[in-house]
Amino acid sequence: MGIVIKDLTKKYGNQLALNKVSFSIEQGEVVGLLGPNGAGKSTLMKSITNAIIPDNGEILVNNSSVNTNPIETKSQIGFLQENNPLYMDMYVKEYLEFVMNIRGEKKQRVAEVIAEVGLTPEQHKKINQLSKGYKQRVGLAQAILSKPEILILDEPTNGLDPNQIIEIRELIREIGKNTTIILSTHIMQEVEALCSRVILLNKGEIVADQPIEEFKGQYQNLE
Ligand code: ADP
Numbered sequence: 013m014g015i016v017i018k019d020l021t022k023k024y025g026n027q028l029a030l031n032k033v034s035f036s037i038e039q040g041e042v043v044g045l046l047g048p049n050g051a052g053k054s055t056l057m058k059s060i061t062n063a064i065i066p067d068n069g070e071i072l073v074n075n076s077s078v079n080t081n082p083i084e085t086k087s088q089i090g091f092l093q094e095n096n097p098l099y100m101d102m103y104v105k106e107y108l109e110f111v112m113n114i115r116g117e118k119k120q121r122v123a124e125v126i127a128e129v130g131l132t133p134e135q136h137k138k139i140n141q142l143s144k145g146y147k148q149r150v151g152l153a154q155a156i157l158s159k160p161e162i163l164i165l166d167e168p169t170n171g172l173d174p175n176q177i178i179e180i181r182e183l184i185r186e187i188g189k190n191t192t193i194i195l196s197t198h199i200m201q202e203v204e205a206l207c208s209r210v211i212l213l214n215k216g217e218i219v220a221d222q223p224i225e226e227f228k229g230q231y232q233n234l235e
């Protein structure tokens with residue numbers, strides 16, 4: 013269960029983006045992925061979601077390889093991208109049903125997810141009428157529609173106002189009770205608020221992988 017990453021390496025031309033990155037995450041862990049710009053966070057997330065093919069190494073979700081079993085593993089990995097593209101002209105419920113339709117899955121699940129992310133009163137509104145915080149809820153809903161084993165969140169509170177940040181973090185906390193989460197961010201506070209463990213990437217390599225309490229003691233001056 014969970015996710016195992018072994019010796020993941022990716023180069024763009026001569027630029028090494030990931031250098032033999034290995035770690036594993038147990039089912040139910042909420043792990044913060046920290047690192048400066050260019051550290052390799054996006055490349056790692058894109059490898060897990062199979063949006064790019066690494067040069068070397070392996071990613072196993074529930075013992076199944078993401079690269080060799082893309083169809084089987086796709087529904088087990090939910091992804092909330094930074095600036096998640098949404099069809100702004102669609103209604104919330106209509107949009108989520110549309111996503112399920114594309115995935116060839118039953119749309120009954122949509123109502124459940126709408127309730128889960130607190131979008132019930134907004135479900136018949138157009139996405140472009142929603143506040144940024146509510147748009148992010150739609151993004152989260154989309155990411156958890158297929159009940160993924162692993163949820164990847166890329167800067168999930170970026171651009172939100174303080175109240176919206178509190179609400180989205182609360183939701184992530186709820187979702188994290190029964191989902192493994194990898195949360196990429198540059199905000200240490202966010203990791204402290206949500207994660208039990210931190211993986212710090214720099215120049216394509218893991219420079220720290222430890223419980224949040226230990227990490228806080230060691231990297232007080234990170235920001
Ligand atoms: P992060 O998300 O932590 O900012 P990235 O994974 O985007 O890091 O980038 C890791 C390294 O790979 C950086 O040096 C970046 O410039 C380089 N890189 C990322 N994507 C590409 C690309 N498509 N072509 C060339 N270099 C890239």
Ligand code: ADP
Binds near residue numbers: 049050054094
């Ligand atoms: P992030 O670090 O959040 O991914 P970036 O602005 O670094 O955001 O990257 C945006 C896009 O540009 C990504 O798809 C990434 O792969 C690509 N990219 C990043 N660095 C380079 C680079 N040096 N050359 C070409 N493409 C790059």
